[in-house]
Amino acid sequence: MVMDYEEALDYSARWMALIRREEFPSQAEAHQIINESKENFAEHYNRNWLEYRKSITEAGDWAAVEWAGSGVLFKDVLGREYLDFLGGYGMLDLGWSHPVVVETVKAQLNRSPMPSQELIDPLRGVLAKLLSTITPGNMKYSWFAASGTEANEAAIKIAKLYTGKAAFIVAVKAFHGKTMGSLSMIGKADYRAPLGPLYAGPVYHVPFGDAEAVERQLDICEKVGIGVAAVLFEPVQGEAGAIVPPDDFWPRIRAATKKYGVLLIADEVQTGLGRTGKLWGVDHWDVVPDILTVAKSLGGGVMPISAVCTTEEIYHPMMYPNPFMHTTTTGGGALACSAAIASIHVTLQERLWEQAAEKGSYLIEKLEKLSIQYPQIYEKITGKGLLIGMHFKGPEIGYKVAAGLFQRGILVAGTLTSAQTIRVEPPLIVSYEQMDILLERLEDTLKSVSRSL
Numbered sequence: 406m407v408m409d410y411e412e413a414l415d416y417s418a419r420w421m422a423l424i425r426r427e428e429f430p431s432q433a434e435a436h437q438i439i440n441e442s443k444e445n446f447a448e449h450y451n452r453n454w455l456e457y458r459k460s461i462t463e464a465g466d467w468a469a470v471e472w473a474g475s476g477v478l479f480k481d482v483l484g485r486e487y488l489d490f491l492g493g494y495g496m497l498d499l500g501w502s503h504p505v506v507v508e509t510v511k512a513q514l515n516r517s518p519m520p521s522q523e524l525i526d527p528l529r530g531v532l533a534k535l536l537s538t539i540t541p542g543n544m545k546y547s548w549f550a551a552s553g554t555e556a557n558e559a560a561i562k563i564a565k566l567y568t569g570k571a572a573f574i575v576a577v578k579a580f581h582g583k584t585m586g587s588l589s590m591i592g593k594a595d596y597r598a599p600l601g602p603l604y605a606g607p608v609y610h611v612p613f614g615d616a617e618a619v620e621r622q623l624d625i626c627e628k629v630g631i632g633v634a635a636v637l638f639e640p641v642q643g644e645a646g647a648i649v650p651p652d653d654f655w656p657r658i659r660a661a662t663k664k665y666g667v668l669l670i671a672d673e674v675q676t677g678l679g680r681t682g683k684l685w686g687v688d689h690w691d692v693v694p695d696i697l698t699v700a701k702s703l704g705g706g707v708m709p710i711s712a713v714c715t716t717e718e719i720y721h722p723m724m725y726p727n728p729f730m731h732t733t734t735t736g737g738g739a740l741a742c743s744a745a746i747a748s749i750h751v752t753l754q755e756r757l758w759e760q761a762a763e764k765g766s767y768l769i770e771k772l773e774k775l776s777i778q779y780p781q782i783y784e785k786i787t788g789k790g791l792l793i794g795m796h797f798k799g800p801e802i803g804y805k806v807a808a809g810l811f812q813r814g815i816l817v818a819g820t821l822t823s824a825q826t827i828r829v830e831p832p833l834i835v836s837y838e839q840m841d842i843l844l845e846r847l848e849d850t851l852k853s854v855s856r857s858l
């Protein structure tokens with residue numbers, strides 16, 4: 406494109422005015438925004454975002470441009486309302502624009518949004534202390550970034566620094582993020598294969614939930630003299646479709662990692678802070694990992710923030726001899742920390758993990774009934790708390806269900822595995838009435854999908 410500063414000035418000014426305006430755009434403006442958004446995505450962001458068969462595309466409605474949200478409801482720019490049963494892929498445990506988080510962040514914004522980087526900024530310390538009081542075991546130190554993948558990158562580095570070893574044991578179908586280190590640990594060929602060699606140390610993939618496979622791999626590594634830094638798993642696999650491991654899995658891998666002197670990392674980026682019905686996913690099995698990562702809802706759905714938490718002993722190489730061993734300039738800034746402090750407060754005050762457990766049991770039971778009622782459509786229902794997977798007979802059916810729900814004003818989405826599994830992951834503040842609306846519209850969708858088979 407030809408550089409045109411005047412055009413960029415005018416365009417940014419027009420959008421700054423729109424951002425600052427409190428009222429909804431008029432219908433004419435809304436249609437202009439829709440066309441402009443479609444064009445901007447197609448021409449400058451990612452054309453295939455529009456063409457890929459997401460539920461909104463399948464529903465024949467590319468025009469669903471989101472504009473505002475509150476609680477479990479959000480509106481598109483035309484003012485149409487949707488119930489959010491996707492929860493921003495686990496980032497909206499508190500719902501859209503939680504007032505306590507928004508007010509806290511606004512107040513910090515008015516004072517100082519970012520730290521100097523040179524002085525001691527109070528909020529970073531406050532958040533680290535808060536995390537030390539709510540994480541399992543004696544985790545004491547935290548390091549902050551913006552995304553889940555960055556937290557996992559840090560966990561990988563900490564494990565290597567502490568153990569002086571390089572190998573990792575991870576799961577097939579695991580998801581830990583898409584930057585190079587985390588990507589090396591994920592278990593899906595589509596995202597790894599096009600990039601060729603990834604992390605240089607050995608990475609061994611084992612089936613998720615298979616404790617014997619982990620024990621065997623640890624034993625082989627010891628026999629052949631390959632040093633394993635850590636075993637890294639999600640407590641409940643999220644992107645693989647809300648896959649819950651057998652109850653003996655986490656206790657057995659905890660025992661095995663201790664036996665072989667290997668660290669255990671729990672990626673709680675999606676499961677952490679209540680999503681599965683306990684504050685931490687590993688709490689289901691009373692397991693204390695050595696390193697824990699958290700992101701997504703840590704920012705209360707308002708700011709991006711992630712953390713890696715661990716014990717003083719394991720964190721030592723991050724502090725000595727060089728405290729700048731692992732840093733980021735913008736991650737863990739004051740606005741992000743203020744959001745996380747408020748988000749933890751709301752989570753504890755509302756005991757959101759208990760809500761997730763109760764609401765999850767209600768929803769899973771009803772979904773299971775539907776899956777039995779529609780055997781030609783459903784494979785099974787999986788999940789824990791409000792991290793639920795609806796597994797269908799094939800991806801085409803999954804698309805149809807997601808699209809049918811979207812046409813009926815409900816947002817869900819596929820998993821990283823495919824649209825064969827649709828995730829049901831609403832904000833934890835979802836009401837029973839809203840869950841009943843989902844169930845009603847889902848049944849209506851299933852009737853129409855089964856007619857089309």
Ligand SMILES: Cc1ncc(COP(=O)(O)O)c(C=O)c1O
Nearest residue numbers: 552553554580581582643674675
């Ligand atoms: C378990 C898990 N780890 C890591 C990530 C990556 O987080 P982010 O997308 O913030 O980089 C995700 C994202 O879905 C996740 O579910």
